[in-house]
Amino acid sequence: MEQRITSRKNPLLQQARKLLSSKKARQEAGLFAADGIKLLQEAVRFCPGLETVILADGVEAELPPEVKVYRVPQDVMASISPMESPQGALFLCRLPEQKPFVPQRGMLLLDGIQDPGNLGTILRTADALDVPVALLEGCADPYSHKAARATMGAVFRREVVQTTWQEAGRACAEQGIPVAVTALSRRAEDLRRSPLNQMAVVIGSEGRGVRKEILDGADAELVIPMNPHCESLNAAIAAAIVMWQMKSI
Numbered sequence: 001m002e003q004r005i006t007s008r009k010n011p012l013l014q015q016a017r018k019l020l021s022s023k024k025a026r027q028e029a030g031l032f033a034a035d036g037i038k039l040l041q042e043a044v045r046f047c048p049g050l051e052t053v054i055l056a057d058g059v060e061a062e063l064p065p066e067v068k069v070y071r072v073p074q075d076v077m078a079s080i081s082p083m084e085s086p087q088g089a090l091f092l093c094r095l096p097e098q099k100p101f102v103p104q105r106g107m108l109l110l111d112g113i114q115d116p117g118n119l120g121t122i123l124r125t126a127d128a129l130d131v132p133v134a135l136l137e138g139c140a141d142p143y144s145h146k147a148a149r150a151t152m153g154a155v156f157r158r159e160v161v162q163t164t165w166q167e168a169g170r171a172c173a174e175q176g177i178p179v180a181v182t183a184l185s186r187r188a189e190d191l192r193r194s195p196l197n198q199m200a201v202v203i204g205s206e207g208r209g210v211r212k213e214i215l216d217g218a219d220a221e222l223v224i225p226m227n228p229h230c231e232s233l234n235a236a237i238a239a240a241i242v243m244w245q246m247k248s249i
Helices: 011-021 023-029 037-046 074-080 116-129 145-151 165-174 212-217 235-248
Strands: 031-035 050-056 068-072 089-094 107-110 133-135 179-182 200-203 220-223
Touching (some): 011 050, 011 089, 023 031, 031 037, 037 050, 037 089, 068 074, 107 116, 116 145, 116 235, 165 179, 165 212, 179 212
Parallel strands (some): 050 068, 107 133
Antiparallel strands (some): 050 089
C-alpha cells in the first residue's frame, strides 16, 4: 500500500538526499539511491536489493509487492531529485555484498576513472560485450546516481568488483595473466597485434593516464592507433575500443 509524504523534511526524503550526495552516507547506510523511470524498470528486473520507491503524483510503475512505495507531490520530488527535469521516480537499493577479486583473461582494470559518466559508460559497454571489469583505487563510486544512470542498468545486472592494484597485480601474476596498460610511449605496441583476450588490460584516468606504479609493473604497453595530431581519447571510448578488440580476436 502506498504511503503519502508531503513534507520536504520527512526523514525518508532527507535520507534520500544524503544517499544521492554522499558516498560516506551510502556506505554507512548500506544503501544507494538512483532516479529515473527507465532505471527503475531495470532495478525491478535485476536488482534483488530494491527496497523503497518514491513516486511523484501522476507517475506509475509496476513494482514487486515487497517494495515500499511512497507518493509525493511533483514539487517535493523536484526538491529531492538530482535531475534538472525529474522523471518522477526515485528509489533506494541495498548495496550489494563486495565480491573478492578473481583475475581473468580478457578483463579490464580501471585505474582512477574519476568521471562518473565515463565510469558508468564503461560498465554499460562491458555489460554489452560481456567483459569482466574491476575497479582499482581512485575510481568514482559506481553507486553514485550519476554513475548508476550512465550504466543504464548494468550496475544492477553485473557484479561491480573493487580491488587494489597491489591485489590485482599479485593475483594476475600468480595466475600467469599478463597485465597490459594503455599508454602513449615509444615502446607501446599497436593493440591490434596483441592477444588482448589473454591479458588484463588497464585503462588509466582521464587526466594522468595509468599510474607510474602500474606502468612499471606491467608486462606490456599498448597504444590505440589514431591520427598523429590527436593526443588521446576519452577514457570510455578507449575502453570500448579495447573491449571490442578483445572480443574480435
